[in-house]
Amino acid sequence: MRDKIEEKKQEFEERVIQIDRISRTVSGGRRMRFRALVVVGNRNGKVGLGIAKGPEVAVAINKAKKIAKKNTFPVPIVNDTIPHQIRMQYGAAIVLLKPAAYGTSIIAGGTVRAIIELSGIKNIISKILGSSSKINNAKATVLALKSLRTK
Numbered sequence: 001m002r003d004k005i006e007e008k009k010q011e012f013e014e015r016v017i018q019i020d021r022i023s024r025t026v027s028g029g030r031r032m033r034f035r036a037l038v039v040v041g042n043r044n045g046k047v048g049l050g051i052a053k054g055p056e057v058a059v060a061i062n063k064a065k066k067i068a069k070k071n072t073f074p075v076p077i078v079n080d081t082i083p084h085q086i087r088m089q090y091g092a093a094i095v096l097l098k099p100a101a102y103g104t105s106i107i108a109g110g111t112v113r114a115i116i117e118l119s120g121i122k123n124i125i126s127k128i129l130g131s132s133s134k135i136n137n138a139k140a141t142v143l144a145l146k147s148l149r150t151k
Contacts (some may be wrong), residue, residue: 009045011071012040012048014065015114018134019057037135038064041074041118049115049133049142071100073138073142076150080122088144094129111137120143 018037023030034057039048050068054060076083081099088095089099095112100123106116108126111134126138 011119012046012069013043014038014040014068015118016061016064017111017114017127017138017139019060022053034060036060036064037138038068039115039118039138040065041115043121045075045077045120045122047073047075047115047119047136047142047145048119054097075119075121075145076148077119077121078150081124082121082145082148083150084148086144086147088140088147089130090140090143091131091133091136093131093140095137095144096127096129096141097141098125099123100125108133109137112141113144115141 009124016038020035021032022035025030033055035053038050038061040048047067048071050064050071052060052063052067054063063129082097087096102123104123106113106124108116109128112126112128114137
């Protein structure tokens, strides 16, 4: 039984993309909380994104991991790259993903790179345009990967 639980835990690799300290103003002052942006993936065509808040960093990260695991989706991978070029917008963030030839490796910025690596894509070219918001860039990347179709 314990082996099955450990196997399930190791199924996904997780990466914390961003931790923010957020606050809400109440009559007594400011209440501080933390927000975590986490991506999980099995490096074999499954990836998920989670955003959660908590009173402490560890609580926020654990909640975000749980949400990310719940939100996993399959990514179509053809010859270690994506099937076609795609441009996706979320808010002011625009993410451009292009398939790349064998040996190109991952050419991507921080947020997009983390998601692409954990999805299992090995050759891709990407460009972030517009917003530098990590959350919006992550959501635009996830929307782009969800929109991919095999021919």
